[in-house]
Amino acid sequence: MxxxxxxxxxxxxxxxxxxxxxxxxxxxxxxxxxxxxxxxxxxxxxxxxxxxTTVKDEFVYHEMVAHPALNTHPNPKKVLVVGGGDGGVIREVIKHPEVEKAVLVEIDGKVIEYSKKYLPEIAGKLDEPNVEVLVNDGYMHIIEHKNEYDVIMVDSTEPVGPAAPLFERGFYQGIFEALKEDGIFVAQTDNPWFKADLIQKVNKDVKEIFPIVRVYGANIPTYPSGLWTFTLGSKKYDPLEVDETQIPEMDTRYYSPRLHKAAFVLPKFVEDLTK
The missing domain is CATH 2.30.140.10 (Spermidine synthase, tetramerisation domain)
Structure with missing residues (x-):
């Protein structure tokens, strides 16, 4: 059967x-x-x-959470990942040699435990010396760590259950305060086919806090509709002003220097959600 x-x-x-x-x-x-x-x-x-996440297509999501922001910030020494207990974003973050410390805050320790056991390809870098793993509430961690991080990445589930507060305006304000004066944050913001209202709300909230806001996309076949969006908020640096010829080639399978700016070119119906 x-x-x-x-x-x-x-x-x-x-x-x-x-x-x-x-x-x-x-x-x-x-x-x-x-x-x-x-x-x-x-x-x-x-x-x-x-x-x-799945072993076959995980690289798309994890690379696209990490690399656009890290290649926009000129010197991201300390990086926070909220959620992401599978370890995939952390794996991509520490590919950047300038990152001295990567902190993972995951509320559910079982996600970390089982990912290490059954997803070693994804979680295999969680024990690296420049990685700190905390089983804690990411919302509270943000509130308690002001002016500390160069880049903050929100690798959350969809806005239900324990992840619901991670899509609220107050959380984005807390992120702004936890970032240094030239900090950048990025969050996954679901798909435009079924969650257009969520993309509009997040974009509005983030624009009220950050001077530079950009939405970009990627194709992830096991996520709803296959078309996924990410929202980047920056205090100073614009990902569209990055000189892609200066982005180093990395061990990636989806993200590339040429894709860096191209990812921000959205289908018109998605672009309209961000106006």
Whole structure:
């Protein structure tokens, strides 16, 4: 008998994947967590019924959270990742030699534990000497660390459950205050097909706080609709003014110097959401 996992991305639409086996199915203190092996995408982390990452396509998301901001800031020495307990964004962050300290704050320690066990390709850099891993509330960490970080990255689930506060205006204000005077932040901001209102709200909130705000996109097949957006807020540096010839080639599979500015060219219906 074939077994399939389906993520209901809306009340009337979903994606489905054939399962080889289930490693973990557990209700943690914060959410329902499953780690499964799929035939098409390899091992997959699922939180509250939503696909968080898979071995096959994870590189797109993790590279696009990390590299546009880090290649915009001229000297990102200290970087914070809120959420992202699978470790993929941290793995990309520490590819930048100028990063002296990368801090991960993940509220659910079980995500870290099971990612290390079942997603070693993604979580394999969490024990590096320049990485600090904290099992804590990212919202509170932001509030308690003023003027400390060069770059802050919000690698959250969708705005439900423990991640809901990470999409509020007060959180973005806290990020602004936790950044140094020339700091940059980036957050995943869902997809324009099913969550257009969320993109509009986040863009409005961030524009009220940061002088420079840019939205960019990427293709991630296991995320709702496949078209995903990210919102970058900067106090000083504009990613569109970066000299792409000065961006070093890196060990990446999706992001590249040529893609840096191209990612900010949005389909018109998405661009209209950011006006």
């Amino acid at each position: 074939d077994l399939w996992f389906t993520e209901k991305q809306t009340s009337s639409f979903g994606i489905t994947a054939k399962i080889k086996q289930t490693y973990v199915s557990e209700k943690t203190e914060y959410q329902d967590l499953a780690m499964i092996e799929t035939e098409e995408f390899g091992n997959m982390l699922v939180l509250d019924g939503m696909v968080m």
